[in-house]
Amino acid sequence: MTKIYIYCLFDRWDVFYGVYSSLKAAHRDALKVANVGTAAVFMETEHGPQKPSLTLLRNTFKGRHDVWVKYSGGTNNAKILKTKLKE
Numbered sequence: 326m327t328k329i330y331i332y333c334l335f336d337r338w339d340v341f342y343g344v345y346s347s348l349k350a351a352h353r354d355a356l357k358v359a360n361v362g363t364a365a366v367f368m369e370t371e372h373g374p375q376k377p378s379l380t381l382l383r384n385t386f387k388g389r390h391d392v393w394v395k396y397s398g399g400t401n402n403a404k405i406l407k408t409k410l411k412e
Contacts, residue, residue: 328411330390334358337402348386352379355396355403365397 332351334342336358345351356377359366367374370385377396385394386407396403 330407331404331410333408335404335406337400339404342403348383349379351405352377352382355405358403359396359398359401361401362399366396366398369395369397 329346329406332348332356334345334351336342337375342358343351343354345354356366368381369379370381374397375381382394382405386392390409392405392407394405394407396405
């Protein structure tokens with residue numbers, strides 16, 4: 326049995342934006358969705374808001390699934406959900 330993880334991206338109104346197999350692509354698009362305006366973008370994890378980075382995102386998701394990470398940029402938000410495909 327193989328473990329296949331997918332990353333789902335949602336915008337600030339919880340509208341589905343896309344599904345990704347690449348964490349790098351999901352991170353890139355989440356930054357694009359949240360970075361509209363002049364406010365800085367922060368990643369909100371269980372450790373509080375932090376500067377967004379692919380390494381931090383990868384470490385947050387490591388070994389876990391069905392986990393949300395929120396990107397906040399003023400009034401704009403994006404959320405990434407890591408889940409796995411069920412066979």
